[in-house]
Amino acid sequence: MGKHRSVSMMDVARHAGVSAQTVSRVANGSDAVRPEMRERVQRSMDALGYRPNSAARMLKRGRFGSIGLVMFRVAGTGNLATLEGLSKAALEHRYALTLTEMPRDRDQSLEEAARIMSNLPVDAAIINVNYRTPDFETFSPHPNLKTVIIAPAAQPNCTTVGIDQRAAAREVTEHLLGLGHRTVHFISGPTASIPNRLRCRGWMETLADHGAPCPKPTMGNGDWTADSGYIAGQQLALDPSCTAIYAANDALAYGAIEALRSAGKRVPEDVSVAGTDDSYDGVVPSNKLTSIRFDNHMKGRIAFQEALGADSIKEPHQVVVPAHLVVRGTTGPAPHR
Structure with a gap:
């Protein structure tokens, strides 16, 4: 049996009856393709089993198209809502999220979280931390990895996003x-x-x-x-x-x-x-x-936007997401005594 040959961009172009440049634009998510043409090319990609070369795309575009996310704890209503906000923002920007939960057998520090992310193909890192790590005040992000921290407190070297x-x-x-x-x-x-x-x-x-x-x-x-x-x-x-x-x-x-x-x-x-x-x-x-x-949805969205645009902001800053009181039936006037 002969060796299986991977499907190339030229194969897709021939199948769809379009130029290789059009296939390239569709594969890279360009907006410069008409919707009906995009669907035509996508159908050919699906029919042939074409999968874009992520490494080649990264070299051409200078980015991976993925944001790394470290969560010290995924479970919990607030964390899950934050994750949903991040996921929706990533989808809207045509990015992927690379998620990892901080292993319990690792050093529970921001430095360790950043080290994990630095070894992955991501364009920036978001660290979601619910408690003050030993290095919270002293942590400095890796020089080649844009880093945003989701936490309700300011950090001297990183932009933080959190609820007030x-x-x-x-x-x-x-x-x-x-x-x-x-x-x-x-x-x-x-x-x-x-x-x-x-x-x-x-x-x-x-x-x-x-x-x-x-x-x-x-x-x-x-x-x-x-x-x-x-x-x-x-x-x-x-x-x-x-x-x-x-x-x-x-x-x-x-x-x-x-x-x-x-x-x-x-x-x-x-x-x-x-x-x-x-x-x-x-x-x-x-x-x-x-x-x-x-x-928390908004908190996740803002954190993603901060990570995506971290190059344009030189100084670390704190983004505070407001909260508001919802009065229902479990609070009332003090009893007369």
């Missing part, structure tokens, strides 16, 4: 204090989490601005789960002074509400509860939880 976590926490706390509550209790997520730290800071700052007492943050298991919120809610149900709770995410808030109701507390008549991220909207039927809504 402190402002979000301040808005929730202001909302609850404005309803007449003497103070607001905070249910904390993992203490190593950058978003959790910033939410906690925004909560504390707002209480201080209003001269309100600042209770110690309440923790369940120290994670983001509803079970952890339930444990924290059980603790707060025993505190007669607790009339308002701000939870670091919606799962914690829902867990706390279940614990309060199990203890005979009414929400919001006895205790108001607000969450963070509005991740249960469209997931829980008749969602009543007051929460701060994050546009």
Whole structure:
């Protein structure tokens, strides 16, 4: 049996009855081809099993057509929404995403994430980090690899894109204090989490601005789960002074509400509860939880655009994506006592 010959661009041109230049333009995603001609060439490519030579295209165009993405954790509503925003932006720009999750057996640092990306055929790297790595303040990107970090804090050497976590926490706390509550209790997520730290800071700052007492943050298991919120809610149900709770995410808030109701507390008549991220909207039927809504899709899109245009911006900068409060049925006026 003879050796199978790969299909060439000239083969496609002959099959479609067009010039090799037209085939080249279609293969490279050029807009200078009429839609009907593009479809004609694409049908010939599919019929012959033609696959463009990625290495040759890279040499000709000076880029790979792929953006690298390192996620320290893929699971989680916010991370998945960010990934969807990145994916849609890549599709619109005719780019591919090269995704890798940070291996648990590797050094959990920005430097290691950048090293992984530097060995892959990508034009730029996006690093999505949810907690402060040991080298967050000192990390410098590889000189030949454009790098953008998705994180809610500024980094001295890289452009960062993130949600304004402190402002979000301040808005929730202001909302609850404005309803007449003497103070607001905070249910904390993992203490190593950058978003959790910033939410906690925004909560504390707002209480201080209003001269309100600042209770110690309440923790369940120290994670983001509803079970952890339930444990924290059980603790707060025993505190007669607790009339308002701000939870670091919606799962914690829902867990706390279940614990309060199990203890005979009414929400919001006895205790108001607000969450963070509005991740249960469209997931829980008749969602009543007051929460701060994050546009993680937009965060992903902006991060992609920053990576794509990193050459045109010399100085690292911080892009802050705003959040907004969605008031529903779990917050109300402070009870009369």
